[in-house]
Amino acid sequence: MNGSPITRIGTGWLLVLPFLALVVTLFLGPIVNILWLSVTDPEPGLGNYAALVTSDNLTGILWTTIRICVITTVFSVIFGYSIAYAMVHVAQGSRNRMLSLLLVSFWISVLVRTFSWLMLLGRKGLVNETLVNIGIIVEPIEFMRNELGVLIGMVHYMIPYAVLPLLASMQNIDGRVLSASRSLGATGNQTFWRVYLPLTKPGLVAASLLVFILSLGFYVTPAILGGGKVLMVAEYISVQILVTLRWGTAAMLAALMLFGVLALLFLMSRFMKLSTIFGGAKA
CATH class of the missing domain: 1.10.3720.10 (MetI-like)
Structure with a gap:
């Protein structure tokens, strides 16, 4: 006898439950802590949320x-x-x-992309240098900052x-x-x-x-x-x-x-x- 489907499902859950509890704890723990800090630091209350208006x-x-x-x-x-x-x-x-x-x-890091744009759009970047050299603009365009x-x-x-x-x-x-x-x-x-x-x-x-x-x-x-x-x-x-x-x-x-x-x-x-x-x- 292999046991009833309910028994097999119950056994499977017993094997998975410790790992599921660990994942839930590690995921929900920090979230609960953030929510708690938002209403207790620097003092208990909704003062932090009131600052959104004030x-x-x-x-x-x-x-x-x-x-x-x-x-x-x-x-x-x-x-x-x-x-x-x-x-x-x-x-x-x-x-x-x-x-x-x-x-x-999707495999290219956002940091790599950002620094690439920094090199392209800077005052001495490829875009500004090209536009100045072909006479479209006189002064570099402020793309950055x-x-x-x-x-x-x-x-x-x-x-x-x-x-x-x-x-x-x-x-x-x-x-x-x-x-x-x-x-x-x-x-x-x-x-x-x-x-x-x-x-x-x-x-x-x-x-x-x-x-x-x-x-x-x-x-x-x-x-x-x-x-x-x-x-x-x-x-x-x-x-x-x-x-x-x-x-x-x-x-x-x-x-x-x-x-x-x-x-x-x-x-x-x-x-x-x-x-x-x-x-x-x-x-």
């Missing part, structure tokens, strides 16, 4: 973060939509090569993340629907705007939320390309922990980001299975 400095940092994340999301999704659309409408061999190049970009440089670096990094959910959404569109639209007299533009684009709405929403969520936690790119003049939440949290030692404020901002990300992930799951974003099963 402190102009915190309000400015939050609005800067949201503004940069929104702009990054808009441009990343626009470029990502174009790339995904091209990938869907090319031959299978070309699509595979494009997908391979897209996946290779401002929001422009931060946005260029963030959009470049986020485009592949926008492509994946859009590609998954476009591949699920039945080509017969588009053929039916054209057979009824619709032009190519009408078919795209009235049929194709609405059908990709779940992918658009998922891509926008994914890029926005990932942009919220950007630290390296704003710190290097912003040169300390573009302060976002992640960098401010680092300053509060390592420099000013205001752990309560840092914990409050971390908790705020955590709840915001969870809410956005829930919203994204209403439009697309989260597993499909990274190539999981679509069923």
Whole structure:
């Protein structure tokens, strides 16, 4: 006798349970500690959260973060939509090569990408030197130490993340629907705007939320390309922990980001299975 299914399941859980408890403890422990610090340091209460309303400095940092994340999301999704659309409408061999190049970009460190942009966009970088040499500009353009440089670096990094959910959404569109639209007299533009684009709405929403969520936690790119003049939440949290030692404020901002990300992930799951974003099963 091999025992009943319930017995076998129970035995399996007994083997897994210690490791599951360890993972849960190591994962939830720090989160609980952060939430606890946000309401106890420097004194018990909701003073840290009240500072979101009373402190102009915190309000400015939050609005800067949201503004940069929104702009990054808009441009990343626009470029990502174009790339995904091209990938869907090319031959299978070309699509595979494009997908391979897209996946290779995930292996390049954000630090390497950021320093690459630093070399390209600096006052004596390749871009400014080229523009000056061909006579388009007289003085170098200030790409660095401002929001422009931060946005260029963030959009470049986020485009592949926008492509994946859009590609998954476009591949699920039945080509017969588009053929039916054209057979009824619709032009190519009408078919795209009235049929194709609405059908990709779940992918658009998922891509926008994914890029926005990932942009919220950007630290390296704003710190290097912003040169300390573009302060976002992640960098401010680092300053509060390592420099000013205001752990309560840092914990409050971390908790705020955590709840915001969870809410956005829930919203994204209403439009697309989260597993499909990274190539999981679509069923």
